[in-house]
Amino acid sequence: MKRTAASIALALSATAVFAEDTVTIEFAYPYSHLFDVTYEAMMPAFKAAHPNIEVMMRATYEDYEDGTNTILREAVSGNLPDVTMQGLNRQQILVEKGIAKSLEPFIAKETDFEKDGYHAAMLSLSSFDGEVHGLPFSVSLPVGYYNQDILAEGGIETLPTTWDEVIAACETMKANGIENPMFWGWNITGNWFLQALMWSQDKAIVENGAMQLDSPEALAALEQMQQIFTGCEMKNLSWKEALASFSAGEIGMMFWSTSALGAVERSKGDFELVTGPFPGMGEAPEGLPAGGNAALLTSTSEDPKVQEAAWTWLKFITSGEGAAEVAKTTGYMPPNKAANEIILADFYEQNPNKQTAVDQLPLLRDWLAYPGDNGLAITQVIYDGIERIVIGDATDMGELQEELVDEVSDLLPNG
Template identity: 70%
Template sequence: MKPTLTAMALALAATGATAQSQDPVTIEFAYPYSHLFDITYERILERFNADHPHITVEFRATYESYEDGTNTILREAVAGELPDVTMQGLNRQAILVERGIAKSLEPFIAGEEDFERDGYHQAMLDLGTFEGEVYGLPFSVSLPVGYYNMETMAQAGYDATNLPTTWDEVIAACEALQEAGVDNPVFWGWNITGNWFLQALMWSQDEPTMVGNDFRIDTPAGLTALETMHGIFRGCEMQNLEWDAALASFSAGDIGMLFWSTSAVGAVERNMGDFTLMTHEFPGLTEDGPMGLPAGGNSAMLVSDSEDPAELEAAWLWLTYITSGEGAADVARTTGYMPPNQAANEIILADFYEENPTKATAVRQIELLREWQAYPGDNGLAATQVIADYLEGIVIGDYDDMEVLQQEMAEEVQDLMPADG
């Protein structure tokens, strides 16, 4: 009879779950977005190797996106080729829990004498908690922000005191930049993973995109979200760029305003041309600003199918190492993500944000944090793509009547949702 995960974890606890075996052990680890996280994990791994020299962490090929990460794990589960630890988008954890691929971390937490749940921001920890049990420890959390090339903005009369605070003001800024000779004044991240910016416009009105199995684009808030996107795309004559091309173009100094995840601040700063970068709060539909914003980012999940207690111990050590203390602090130092661990934010990084103001914007917005919602059922990933296709249709000019688009999108996506009950 095969031992259960709980039994093995309790066995580890009985002998000291954090006690290090001196026998060499290798674990496999997979994560998304090489351009954002390679430098982060390289820095963490160097410290981890010094602290745990008997453990070898092998990095698998990176996932292209959160959707790719989930699809990859689903395939590997069928093939019996799972890594030990995987990083999954905060909105993609549920499907791995529902299918029994992700393992509950409760037995391991119970074996830790000094594990502090309160060390993690509760709203962030809640995102990885299902039916009262923790399955994912948050690693990096982001919120949408505005990026500004201040030399380009100055051409249209903007400085740090008068950056746009509403989407109408963004459109006005686009027009002023175009009059000043700027060909590409803005890129707005409609194509960021998981329909994140659509959800940002919904949460800006304090409205969820999903209620149970009901896709809420057919509401007045849904129409406002679509009309806001249409206004930005047309009013700013926004080019249809792939997300990586948009980031590269902004870093090169070719775009005046970029609305994107704070996650890319580190990558932009490492690659930017000779201009002054400033980040600022995400604009709202009114001067009062957004009422809420979706939490982006990813979580560490144990998906190992190993029965070796030493390998499970090593996987748990790595998982907790990257999500707490100095490991979590490295997220902020190398990217623009916020560490989910309060100790990292409040103690280790006490002076960091004052010295790095471009990375402080998301922290100022943390009270707006809301759930990055998943689409339920087996067709959740398909629904994500259908919505993205409709949004691209607005960008390229296929749709101008947002009420017609609203009805078509609502019907097609709702058909992909599970029937109630």
């Protein structure tokens, strides 16, 4: 059928109006290997609901530290994205510097917005001076990943529940010819596993604004790491190498965030994968740090349409519908109640490997930021210290603790 000139003109007019009304926002997030598939899954529903909003994805951050460093640089150069995804322990510095905007004006205009829809531990970490500056997107906890085929070959019949049992399992597997029995995620972002060992003892790494690296619990954590690394003869792999090696069926046990579960499931070889609770230091952990990230509004646009579009995107990805894709495509747990209680009602029953982290939710504790503007530098000092344990350069944990305390003290606001 031929189209009339009038109909063509009308179509072109409508297209022009649509193009004129389209608002483009920019979004940046970390860990492409984890989240690319998540945002791809979300986008069709978002576009159907909001056809006039175009979301431009920026280059992904390598990790949370890279995300924070990038945002700090972009704030100076005036090139901030409209929405950024940041680690829970990296929000405070962006709020203090006025980079992350308060969401209270947007929340106040929402007639059906429920703050109670988000996990309390997550939402509290995005609230500063009584105002919400971020909406939680995902929550993770440390878990054990087990290659049941390698464990069976190595003579292990039951999953370990303590680090002593992990070390004993490594020794048994080594004796039975397993070359690489274990990887322990010391190099995960934000010194997360150090905090996991301290929270296992019910001790925070920061209390009342003061670092607790000089505490007996910190020394016990360093000693526990040394025992794990040496007892299991652990290889010094980067986190990317470790995930790839485990997925390829080359490592028997891996202790890492539940966040990587979806990626491991999609890429793993032909072996039986089982997850288990994070082992404890002689007994079950008393607490574990809440990993994960939150969406922050960092737009510098003065155009109300851009600001509203940024809020619409931010709200959608943390909503029940958006957050449900987090659980389906990764190993993270969505902190939104609508996602967990309605959309995902039967999901965890059908996905027991993802249920492991959910069962540990009563242990949830804060993932703590280090005081002052040098938080990233403190993270690096601790990272370097732990790596010295891994490679065998540091053998006296009391001496290492003293060195770390001295170096970190120089970076703290009060010296």
